[in-house]
Amino acid sequence: MSRRRHSDDSDAGQPHKRRRTSEPSEIEERLESLICRVGEKSNSSLESNLEGLAGVLEADLPNYKSKILRILCTVARLLPEKLTVYTTLVGLLNARNYNFGGEFVEAMIRQLKECLKVNMYNEAVHLVRFLSDLVNCHVIAAPSMVAMFENFVSVTQEEDVPQVRCDWYMFAFLSSLPWVGKELYEKKDAEMDRLLSQAESYLKRRQKIHVPMLQVWTADKPHPQEEYLDCLWSQIQKLKKDRWQERHILRPYLAFDSVLCEALQHNLPPFTPPPHNEDSVYPMPRVIFRMFDYTDDPEGPVMPGSHSVERFVIEENLHCIIKSHWKERKTCAAQLLSYPGNNKIPLNYHIVEVIFAELFQLPSPPHIEVMYTTLLIELCKLQPGSLPQVLAQATEMLYMRLDTMNTTCVDRFINWFSHHLSNFQFRWSWEDWSDCLTQDLEKPKPKFVREVLEKCMRLSYHQRIIDIVPASFSVLSPANPVCIYKYGDESNRSLPGYTVALCLTIAIKNKASNDEIFSILKDVPNPNQDDDDGEGFTFNPLKIEVFVQTLLHLAAKSFSHSFSALAKFHEVFKTLAESDEGKLHVLRVVYEVWKNHPQMIAVLVDKMIRTQIVDCAAVANWIFSSELAHDFTRFYIWEILHSTIRKMNKHVLKIHKELEETKARLARQHKRRDSDDDDDDDDRSTDREDGPLEEQIERLQEKVESAQSEQKNLFLVIFQRFIMLLTEHLVRCETGGIDVFTPWYKSCIERLQQIFLQHHQIIQQYMVTLENLLFTAELDHHILAVFQQFCALQA
Amino acid sequence: VSAAAAMSFGGTLSILRSDSYAELSQYRDQHFRGTRYDQERLLRKSCTLYVGNLSFYTTEEQIHELFGKSGDIKKVIMGLDKVKKTACGFCFVEYYARGDAENAMRYINGTRLDDRIIRTDWDAGFKEGRQYGRGRSGGQVRDEYRQDYDAGRGGYGKTVQCQ
Numbered sequence: 001m002s003r004r005r006h007s008d009d010s011d012a013g014q015p016h017k018r019r020r021t022s023e024p025s026e027i028e029e030r031l032e033s034l035i036c037r038v039g040e041k042s043n044s045s046l047e048s049n050l051e052g053l054a055g056v057l058e059a060d061l062p063n064y065k066s067k068i069l070r071i072l073c074t075v076a077r078l079l080p081e082k083l084t085v086y087t088t089l090v091g092l093l094n095a096r097n098y099n100f101g102g103e104f105v106e107a108m109i110r111q112l113k114e115c116l117k118v119n120m121y122n123e124a125v126h127l128v129r130f131l132s133d134l135v136n137c138h139v140i141a142a143p144s145m146v147a148m149f150e151n152f153v154s155v156t157q158e159e160d161v162p163q164v165r166c167d168w169y170m171f172a173f174l175s176s177l178p179w180v181g182k183e184l185y186e187k188k189d190a191e192m193d194r195l196l197s198q199a200e201s202y203l204k205r206r207q208k209i210h211v212p213m214l215q216v217w218t219a220d221k222p223h224p225q226e227e228y229l230d231c232l233w234s235q236i237q238k239l240k241k242d243r244w245q246e247r248h249i250l251r252p253y254l255a256f257d258s259v260l261c262e263a264l265q266h267n268l269p270p271f272t273p274p275p276h277n278e279d280s281v282y283p284m285p286r287v288i289f290r291m292f293d294y295t296d297d298p299e300g301p302v303m304p305g306s307h308s309v310e311r312f313v314i315e316e317n318l319h320c321i322i323k324s325h326w327k328e329r330k331t332c333a334a335q336l337l338s339y340p341g342n343n344k345i346p347l348n349y350h351i352v353e354v355i356f357a358e359l360f361q362l363p364s365p366p367h368i369e370v371m372y373t374t375l376l377i378e379l380c381k382l383q384p385g386s387l388p389q390v391l392a393q394a395t396e397m398l399y400m401r402l403d404t405m406n407t408t409c410v411d412r413f414i415n416w417f418s419h420h421l422s423n424f425q426f427r428w429s430w431e432d433w434s435d436c437l438t439q440d441l442e443k444p445k446p447k448f449v450r451e452v453l454e455k456c457m458r459l460s461y462h463q464r465i466i467d468i469v470p471a472s473f474s475v476l477s478p479a480n481p482v483c484i485y486k487y488g489d490e491s492n493r494s495l496p497g498y499t500v501a502l503c504l505t506i507a508i509k510n511k512a513s514n515d516e517i518f519s520i521l522k523d524v525p526n527p528n529q530d531d532d533d534g535e536g537f538t539f540n541p542l543k544i545e546v547f548v549q550t551l552l553h554l555a556a557k558s559f560s561h562s563f564s565a566l567a568k569f570h571e572v573f574k575t576l577a578e579s580d581e582g583k584l585h586v587l588r589v590v591y592e593v594w595k596n597h598p599q600m601i602a603v604l605v606d607k608m609i610r611t612q613i614v615d616c617a618a619v620a621n622w623i624f625s626s627e628l629a630h631d632f633t634r635f636y637i638w639e640i641l642h643s644t645i646r647k648m649n650k651h652v653l654k655i656h657k658e659l660e661e662t663k664a665r666l667a668r669q670h671k672r673r674d675s676d677d678d679d680d681d682d683d684r685s686t687d688r689e690d691g692p693l694e695e696q697i698e699r700l701q702e703k704v705e706s707a708q709s710e711q712k713n714l715f716l717v718i719f720q721r722f723i724m725l726l727t728e729h730l731v732r733c734e735t736g737g738i739d740v741f742t743p744w745y746k747s748c749i750e751r752l753q754q755i756f757l758q759h760h761q762i763i764q765q766y767m768v769t770l771e772n773l774l775f776t777a778e779l780d781h782h783i784l785a786v787f788q789q790f791c792a793l794q795a
Numbered sequence: 796v797s798a799a800a801a802m803s804f805g806g807t808l809s810i811l812r813s814d815s816y817a818e819l820s821q822y823r824d825q826h827f828r829g830t831r832y833d834q835e836r837l838l839r840k841s842c843t844l845y846v847g848n849l850s851f852y853t854t855e856e857q858i859h860e861l862f863g864k865s866g867d868i869k870k871v872i873m874g875l876d877k878v879k880k881t882a883c884g885f886c887f888v889e890y891y892a893r894g895d896a897e898n899a900m901r902y903i904n905g906t907r908l909d910d911r912i913i914r915t916d917w918d919a920g921f922k923e924g925r926q927y928g929r930g931r932s933g934g935q936v937r938d939e940y941r942q943d944y945d946a947g948r949g950g951y952g953k954t955v956q957c958q
Contacts, residue, residue, distance in 0.1 A: 029809070036810045074808055327814045327901055370864040374902040419864065423907045458860040460909065558855050559871070599856060606867070643867075 028067050035071050039085040047255045054092035069107050080126040081320040083133055088252040091137025095263035101139050102266050116274050119281045125172050132176035135183050137253045138260040142187035144268040149173045153195050155273050156202040163206055163795055164282035174232050178309045182244035203233050209792035213753055214287040214362045219404040223290040231288045234307040248310040250340050289357035291397055297346045318354040326367050333378035348390045360409040363757035373419045402444040407750035418455035426456055426468045437472055442743045446476060451635045454478040458599050481597035485553040497546040500524050504550045514571040539581045548589040559603055566607055573613045583618035588627055598636035605640055609647055616714045619644045624721035633747045645759055648714055652707045659700040666693045712766060719774050722752045730780050756790040816901040820916050837919040842896050843889040845918040850909045850947030851882050861908050862888045866895020872926050878933030884948050887921050
């Protein structure tokens with residue numbers, strides 16, 4: 001281990017940071033560290049640590065008050081899993097210093113207003129909950145908290161506002177009640193009853209069209225996938241029935257009751273919810289994911305029921321822990337496993353359920369998918385005697401319920417399971433799943449196993465997969481990923497283009513140039529020659545066939561070989577694929593050659609888009625083409641389509657960013673000029689200076705518009721093709737009198753939903769066009785329902 | 796929005812900023828042309844990762860599949876034995892975006908590929924010649940002096956083999 005040797009820099013003359021850190025910032029770091037660490041494993045009790053810390057902070061108040069305020073406000077916002085630890089701390093400080101308590105409350109209100117202004121609604125909920133728990137610590141007077149909640153609930157009476165706005169205020173109120181319901185009810189029961197009855201009537205009248213789109217399973221058994229507010233309401237109702245007795249939350253302030261009840265309380269200033277405006281973006285609705293109940297761990301502690309408030313609190317805290325520590329997988333795993341109360345609840349089950357809840361969350365998981373795989377592996381390492389069994393149990397349960405699982409969630413299950421297995425030598429009791437062997441291959445269970453095996457193969461190699469599954473599973477094993485070269489065999493010599501293919505092969509092996517390739521290809525006849533479309537028949541499918549087949553075959557050895565081939569003969573590709581039909585045909589031939597190796601198809605399509613051999617619309621049309629109908633429900637097809645859409649989106653963002661940066665440069669230039677020469681009235685020279693930048697801005701503006709137009713067109717093409725495909729199916733079923741809900745149909749309609757969900761922010765821009773052009777009232781109601789559910793998400 | 800907004804009220808907490816998996820390691824390439832400062836500057840904005848402890852049989856395709864889980868890959872360059880020009884157990888993975896490389900450091904580093912725990916580290920950027928092993932026999936230095944038997948890496952270390 002070598003330390004950085006600053007003396008090595010003597011030749012470069014680089015400045016090194018040898019400035020001493022100033023004392024105040026050292027103290028601030030220490031204060032922050034002290035505050036953040038309170039509540040962690042310690043030799044002393046939590047109470048004595050809190051008492052000690054309160055003493056330290058009180059002593060530092062004269063000199064570091066604003067810093068302490070800032071740190072406490074920040075932990076309130078960002079460490080909600082330690083809510084009650086910090087409310088107790090604030091309670092102790094308020095008891096010692098009333099003014100400080102008042103200033104803290106003011107600072108919190110300021111912070112809450114800021115959060116709401118910038119759409120940080122998730123953090124705002126934590127602040128509201130913190131304030132409400134301060135009632136328990138005698139910092140805030142109960143009546144003033146009730147008044148704030150009254151203002152929150154009255155938002156549900158506002159007119160012409162999105163439902164998601166009212167939802168948030170309702171959620172902020174209801175989700176604080178596990179902490180403060182008892183106290184508020186004791187002090188102001190009439191007001192609370194009124195609030196709760198207003199809540200009930202709001203929840204009854206709000207629309208829930210969006211719910212089916214967000215559910216992981218379409219079936220209600222064994223666990224209903226409840227809308228999050230409905231579930232919370234049931235939990236609060238049960239809490240009220242239990243006379244607000246809540247026994248799970250750790251309440252350190254109870255130990256300090258004698259000190260705290262001597263403290264003077266503050267009244268919250270009247271809080272007016274900031275009005276709705278155009279820029280407001282509220283959180284999306286959610287569905288509560290449940291996969292376990294108390295019957296799943298009969299020997300351990302009882303799992304709190306789905307409508308118990310304990311379940312709510314546990315899940316909230318576990319989600320918060322993941323949110324705090326997602327970058328540090330070991331810390332995250334350790335923090336999850338040391339969640340307090342872990343001998344009274346089946347913690348492993350809660351953790352696994354919460355992790356899968358995030359992994360399967362629609363529209364998207366809160367964090368990158370691979371994080372969850374690695375987190376689960378860390379958890380298995382820390383609890384090798386118990387967690388792997390829970391995980392196996394979970395996997396089994398998920399497999400059993402595949403028939404009703406949302407296709408997008410099945411994708412994630414496939415990715416997770418195959419990646420997980422690759423870390424454990426692919427050991428699994430495949431025979432337990434032999435039931436899927438007797439089913440139609442398009443049914444969810446055999447389909448799942450096939451896709452998992454294909455992904456497992458990608459992480460290893462073909463023979464490995466053959467070896468790890470029982471012989472009976474061979475029908476589900478992936479194909480050997482070999483290339484199919486139609487001109488390979490002497491027996492194919494009667495095929496048109498065969499001789500040219502041979503010529504090309506020799507030429508390419510002899511390092512021919514693009515020009516030489518062109519001249520060899522000149523000899524290829526055009527089967528379309530008769531129907532000359534007058535555009536100078538640039539499209540010659542046979543030329544494309546011969547060239548692409550031969551080149552891909554020669555470069556089949558690895559991805560790098562194929563990429564080199566695409567690069568070397570880029571010119572030929574561009575010319576052959578100039579027209580839209582050319583692009584489509586190139587994609588077709590790639591598929592023909594590599595249909596056994598979907599991974600290769602995906603990377604080739606990616607490269608061809610990036611090097612502009614094909615465009616995104618061509619890929620979309622190819623995916624919906626009849627040649628691909630056989631593979632239409634395979635996972636890799638949708639990976640390709642979504643990857644294509646993402647590239648398009650990133651492209652638009654990139655150019656937009658360039659435009660903004662250039663505009664900023666121009667603005668800086670103006671600013672410099674204005675500050676430099678106030679006396680210079682020579683407008684002509686300033687125009688000249690601006691010229692090149694202004695031109696650049698104009699060009700970039702055009703580029704942005706053209707890219708945005710291409711992006712919109714891509715989505716329209718995709719939606720159009722979906723509508724055509726689904727309508728065909730629906731009509732066929734209707735006239736034939738067969739049931740619409742085939743496995744293909746379920747897959748297809750959920751893939752359409754997936755497009756909406758995965759790219760919802762972009763698609764929001766096209767709502768008017770979609771409504772007027774594509775998703776009109778004449779459309780079959782099955783298809784229209786998807787659009788309506790999507791509209792309901794931010795309504 | 797949230798990063799800018801976070802700055803407006805006192806930022807975040809250092810315990811939440813902790814990102815140890817994505818930090819620079821102690822390793823510095825001794826063959827790097829430039830100062831330590833230059834190298835570190837490049838490492839801090841690099842989108843390229845060095846990947847080590849691969850099996851000699853691990854393919855570009857496997858690497859692409861695994862590392863593709865943290866984002867779109869720009870290029871994979873297999874490490875080669877300088878003499879034999881065959882895979883010798885390391886590679887470079889270059890992403891288009893640094894954030895994707897960071898996620899690989901956080902979630903793929905220290906997990907298994909071909910049943911082996913692989914290790915990733917920041918790389919200052921591929922330069923021609925760096926795809927070759929620097930051991931005297933042509934492979935990686937670590938395989939020159941290795942005493943143990945590793946079936947995925949040519950068996951015993953080179954010096955042991957020559958005994």
